[in-house]
Amino acid sequence: MELRPLGKSGILVSPLGLGTVKIGRNRAVKYPGGDGFALPTDDHVVDLLRTAAHVGINLLDTAPAYGTSEDRLGALLEREDWLGGRDRWVICTKAGEEFDPATAESRYDFSPHTIHASVERSLRRLRTDHLDAVLLHSDGRDGWIMQESGAVEALESLASRGVTRTIGISVKSIEGWRAAIDRLATTGRGIVMTEFAPDEPEHQALALDSFTRGVGVLVKKGLASGHASDPASSIRAITSCPHVSSLIVGTLNPDHIRANAAAMSSV
Numbered sequence: 001m002e003l004r005p006l007g008k009s010g011i012l013v014s015p016l017g018l019g020t021v022k023i024g025r026n027r028a029v030k031y032p033g034g035d036g037f038a039l040p041t042d043d044h045v046v047d048l049l050r051t052a053a054h055v056g057i058n059l060l061d062t063a064p065a066y067g068t069s070e071d072r073l074g075a076l077l078e079r080e081d082w083l084g085g086r087d088r089w090v091i092c093t094k095a096g097e098e099f100d101p102a103t104a105e106s107r108y109d110f111s112p113h114t115i116h117a118s119v120e121r122s123l124r125r126l127r128t129d130h131l132d133a134v135l136l137h138s139d140g141r142d143g144w145i146m147q148e149s150g151a152v153e154a155l156e157s158l159a160s161r162g163v164t165r166t167i168g169i170s171v172k173s174i175e176g177w178r179a180a181i182d183r184l185a186t187t188g189r190g191i192v193m194t195e196f197a198p199d200e201p202e203h204q205a206l207a208l209d210s211f212t213r214g215v216g217v218l219v220k221k222g223l224a225s226g227h228a229s230d231p232a233s234s235i236r237a238i239t240s241c242p243h244v245s246s247l248i249v250g251t252l253n254p255d256h257i258r259a260n261a262a263a264m265s266s267v
């Protein structure tokens with residue numbers, strides 16, 4: 001898989017990334033079949049990581065809101081050093097959302113103090129001294145989070161200390177994507193995670209604008225959380241946009257990783 005630049009950061013990412021919600025959380029999710037699937041065993045997660053590495057994936061997307069995902073990734077990458085260790089992978093995590101498995105509800109806090117504390121906890125859980133990307137895990141108030149909460153400034157301060165190489169936001173709207181380009185382009189290390197419909201001219205225009213202004217684009221939910229009718233066609237359509245750095249696909253199935261990578265190779 002030919003690697004692509006992640007904005008202006010100098011980081012190169014595989015155009016297909018591995019989403020890790022399902023390795024740590026099985027409540028309040030929108031996958032076919034809903035909640036209640038069994039979380040994978042450690043051996044199963046190792047198999048997923050091995051398969052991802054084998055097909056050339058280097059990008060892992062996680063979050064505190066994905067239950068035990070960060071902790072499991074950190075422990076397994078440390079234990080299974082033949083997987084290449086921490087530095088083989090580009091690790092993207094988030095801050096601002098906390099998911100409570102007891103109530104299956106999220107709460108959000110974008111205050112600078114909470115963002116700092118969350119990132120320090122992510123470092124401990126992931127057993128690393130630096131992150132490659134930290135994104136604000138938006139609850140839908142994309143503009144307010146970026147303009148008024150102080151959260152972007154908190155991330156800039158962490159980046160200036162070398163705690164994270166890039167910063168950004170996972171947005172919930174087109175307006176949020178547009179605002180993210182304006183807010184993050186000036187930082188020189190901005191990333192936006194967004195849904196992306198390749199047949200929408202406005203999405204293509206925003207992807208181009210992001211690329212031109214040095215903001216990396218990560219695409220989420222490209223398979224409509226498992227409801228896409230033709231996953232290979234969706235993967236090809238999204239990743240054939242040269243202004244998308246990577247499409248993050250979540251899966252617990254190594255065969256799906258292989259099939260998705262094969263779909264990529266025909267782009």
Ligand SMILES: NC(=O)c1ccc[n+]([C@@H]2O[C@H](COP(=O)([O-])OP(=O)(O)OC[C@H]3O[C@@H](n4cnc5c(N)ncnc54)[C@H](OP(=O)(O)O)[C@@H]3O)[C@@H](O)[C@H]2O)c1
Nearest residue numbers: 019020061170220221222223224225226249250251252256
């Ligand atoms: N920041 C945010 O706000 C946010 C929100 C949502 C997601 N994300 C990130 O984006 C990632 C992807 O989003 P997502 O997991 O919601 O949705 P997605 O990637 O659109 O879809 C994942 C679903 O597709 C299925 N799948 C994968 N490959 C397949 C294939 N070849 N054939 C058939 N089914 C296939 C998976 O099931 P199997 O397990 O059976 O393969 C899984 O249920 C997440 O894991 C997460 O890292 C971020």
